[in-house]
Amino acid sequence: MCDWSELDRDLLVLVVKRINLIEDYLSFGTVCKSWHSLATKDNFNSDLPRVPWLMLAEEEDDDTCRKFFSLENGMILKKSIPGARGKRCVESLGWLVTVRIGQNEISLLHPFSGVEIQLPDQILYPLDNNKYNGPVTFSPAISIHKAVLSANPSHTSDYILMIIEGDFSFLSLWRPGDLSWTRLPAYNGRISDVVYFNGKFYAVDHSGCIKVWDVAGSKLGENHTVAQLNSCLDDLYYILESLGSLFVVVQQFVGLWYDRDEIPPSLILGGDDEEGTISNTYRTKTFLVCKIDLDACKATPTKDLGDRALFLGPNASISVQASQFPGIKPNHIYFTDNCLSAYLRFEGGCGLDMGVFNLVDESIQPHYDGVSLSRVCPPIWVTPNPC
DSSP: OOOGGGSOHHHHHHHHTTOOOHHHHHHHTTSOHHHHTTOSGGGSOTTSOOOOEEEOOOBTTBTTEEEEEOTTTOOEEEEEOGGGTTOEEEEETTEEEEEOTTSOOEEEEOTTTOOEEEEOOOOOEEOTTSSOEEOSSOSSSOOEEEEEESSOTTTOSOOOEEEEETTTTEEEEEOTTOSSOEEOOOSSOOEEEEEEETTEEEEEETTSEEEEEOOSSSSTTOEEEEEEOOOOTTSEEEEEEETTEEEEEEEEEESEEEETTSSSOEEEEOOBOTTSOBOSSOEEEEEEEEEEETTTTEEEEESOOTTEEEEESSBOOEEEEGGGSTTOOTTEEEEOOOOGGGGGGSTTOBOOOOEEEETTTOOEEOSOOSOOOBSSOOOEEEOOOOO
């Protein structure tokens, strides 16, 4: 019988450098110690485009591990990630920003390599109008809604981490070496999503207003309006880059709206659906997509994404070329449950509002047949990269 550990090292290097799928790469490192020593980032092509995996909610009987579901082949990979145990997670470029509900500790965690970067704790943020001077979040609550990296920390130390945080959904940024978060000035907060595009951060708020922040200049936080979409507080807005252009996606729901008389607006669940009955939960009804013309400062509705597929949720919103990945449908939107305000309102947690939306016929099909619920961190998209 062949002793796999005694295979020629140079030959093994040639083999591992030809591996493109991360699941094969991770399996390669588990064969034996000699193979594991070669499973390094220098021997893996991390620059290839990858389709996100679905990171499922943690399970009570094994809360130090997470399961990842691959849309390409239907495989489920189990990975020990003790740093994510019991924490709210949001994702960008394959990294997780983790925070425990009701606590101040925040970290940047790579789920596959185990590298963890400690971030500054949450601090008090007085507002300019002095109407709100308190902690970022009222406990119990979810203090970080989204996170976006300007570059991958695995490849460079010159990057910016931008987060949407607090009950009022403000933008705050951190650079390596900073001792605290820097909150960017905004007229009313309520940021829904943010993307790093052409050296600047673009954000869309809950009123459909698109703004751009240039964080490289001397006037940190200076911003101006790019475009304005129709406003509806009950919708969720996403912003992302696809094929060199900016897009805004609007997610509309059934059985969900907000009380505008409260500050911040409070979530109300249950309402009339198409059948006229009362719903005690919520679900996605449809998505609207607009292409943003930065020169003309206008948004144009579209139902044609070409060969692109979008991945939306608590992750950094991204698009991928569908034809590069088996099983991924072009002109579709893959979404996970992103109604953060509802997570703590259901005893069993959330995670049911997931699916694949067809932009042509507006149908919704499941992308994961199982049930994975959590009051802290329901399933989210994570771009797999071992380095």
